[in-house]
Structures are given as C-alpha cells and as structure tokens.
Amino acid sequence: MPELPEVETVMRGLKPVLEGRRIEAVNLRRAGLRFPFPEGFAERLSGRRVTGLWRRAKYILAGLDSGDVLLVHLGMTGRFTVFTGQGARNLGEFYFETAAGEAGQGPHDHVVLALEDGTRVVYTDPRRFGIMDLFPEAEATTHKLLGGIGVEPLGNEFNVAYLAERFRDKAAPLKAALLDQHIIAGLGNIYVCEALYRARLSPRRKARTLVKKKGHDPRLDELVRHVREVLAEAITAGGSTLQDFAHTDGAAGAFQQRFLVYDREGEPCMSCGAPIERLVQSGRSTFYCRHCQK
Structure with a gap:
C-alpha cells in the first residue's frame, strides 16, 4: 500500500493538472470502490473548479469552488493517469498494459474526470480497495476518516x-x-x-x-x-x-x-x-x- 511519500508524489503530480481547472464531466464506471460513492457524486463534481490540492496522512484532498472537498485514498492498487486532449498516451505516461485502450476504457478504470482543457484524469484500481468521498469542507476535521489523526511527521508539531x-x-x-x-x-x-x-x-x-x-x-x-x-x-x-x-x-x-x-x-x-x-x-x-x- 502506498505510504506518505508515494501519496505525496501522486498529489504533486496531480496538482498542476487539476488545480485551477474546471471538471467538465465525471464518468463513473461502477457504483463504488471499497465503499459506495456518495449520493450525487458525479453531479456534485461536474462543473466545479478545483481550488487546491493537498495531502493529509495518506489521503489526497481536493478543494472545490462549491465548498466541498474530494477525498481520495489509493488503497493497494489505485493509480491516476493523466491523458492529454489528443487522446493518445504521451511517451512516458503510465497506464496498465493489461487495460490498454482509449483513456478510461480499461476494465479497471473506474473514474474518469474530463477537464475543461480536454485532459482526462483516469483512476484505475484492479482490487478496488481505494476510497473516494465528497463532503463539506467544514466537516474536514470531524470526517470519519480524518478525525483523530495525529500530527504530520513533516510539520512543526512533530517534535x-x-x-x-x-x-x-x-x-x-x-x-x-x-x-x-x-x-x-x-x-x-x-x-x-x-x-x-x-x-x-x-x-x-x-x-x-x-x-x-x-x-x-x-x-x-x-x-x-x-x-x-x-x-x-x-x-x-x-x-x-x-x-x-x-x-x-x-x-x-x-x-x-x-x-x-x-x-x-x-x-x-x-x-x-x-x-x-x-x-x-x-x-x-x-x-x-x-x-x-x-
């Protein structure tokens, strides 16, 4: 399972792709991952602009202009792949070879975010142990997965x-x-x-x-x-x-x-x-x- 450095690396990779951009559409190819997607998940994400990305523990969090926060946990096999608007994989971009095909059409591609500039961000997870949730930002400190978590080991509170x-x-x-x-x-x-x-x-x-x-x-x-x-x-x-x-x-x-x-x-x-x-x-x-x- 990815640990803090791996999650931080993925978050930093997604940051320039998502931050400041609007999510035009969301394609969910199943009803959930480890847990069901929250009610109205795709509708609440569609049309929203991503205001910021950050990491908390092993979770990736994305703030939206609606006041909601998207939470992602990669589980054991969760990965994001960024596809350009041309539809083809750029040299060096990662994708499951066993799920090769058009972006978001592989058997383990479960969530596809279509951005305003034509980019598609695909979440792939063969074992489906990952988590995605959406909640009001005001609930961040009390969220069932975030409440009670200790200090960040790279923060000033860890001493x-x-x-x-x-x-x-x-x-x-x-x-x-x-x-x-x-x-x-x-x-x-x-x-x-x-x-x-x-x-x-x-x-x-x-x-x-x-x-x-x-x-x-x-x-x-x-x-x-x-x-x-x-x-x-x-x-x-x-x-x-x-x-x-x-x-x-x-x-x-x-x-x-x-x-x-x-x-x-x-x-x-x-x-x-x-x-x-x-x-x-x-x-x-x-x-x-x-x-x-x-």
Missing part, C-alpha cells in the same frame, strides 16, 4: 516534546507506536523500519523507555530527525516502487534502491555486517539489525 508526551506511558513496541495513526499521520511500515535503523533503535523496545522522569533519551531526538529525513529523501526520490505504485507520469520511484534494512532479510547490515533479520509485528514485516539496534 521531540510532542513524541515524548505521547510515548510517556506507552508500553507498546516502538514500531507499533510509530505506526499509530492517532500519534503520527501517514507514517508507514517501510519508512518506520528505515528510520529506526538510522536511529539505532530496536523495533521491539517499548516506546516509554525513551522517556525519563526528567527529560528523555537523546535517541528520541535522533528518531525525530531520522523520521523527517527518511521521508524527505523518499519524496525527493519519488517514493518507492513496490508492486503497483507508479507516478502519474509513469516514472518509477527510486527510494527502494536506498533501503538499508527494509526487504533485506539475510543480507549483511551495512554497518556491522551481521545479517538483517525479519520479524512480524502486528501482522507486518519488520526488518532490523539485532546488533546495531538496541
């Missing part, structure tokens, strides 16, 4: 003081605590593994052990720094290409070439040479070096 307070009485393993979306928004499995390795912290360590009666373990400062750095590096690299992820222009993310521990089970640690190990925590694979991470 050592905040993390120390949230970890103070938390007995959960450090890996699970960092993946708790009520604490940190959008942080996912891949980048938690990488940040913990860089900070030399074991994923098994209890989160509260980094907080002292007076102050905190200095490694908490390192953890905050490395979470920020690994996410920033991944965004610059365009994310990680794992299974179905690709940019809106078809380019593959390159951050997987920089993995220090993730998906490297049995390979030598780049610091000490010991084999990278894998364990399962909360149903997810964790990759780490037993010798370097304490």
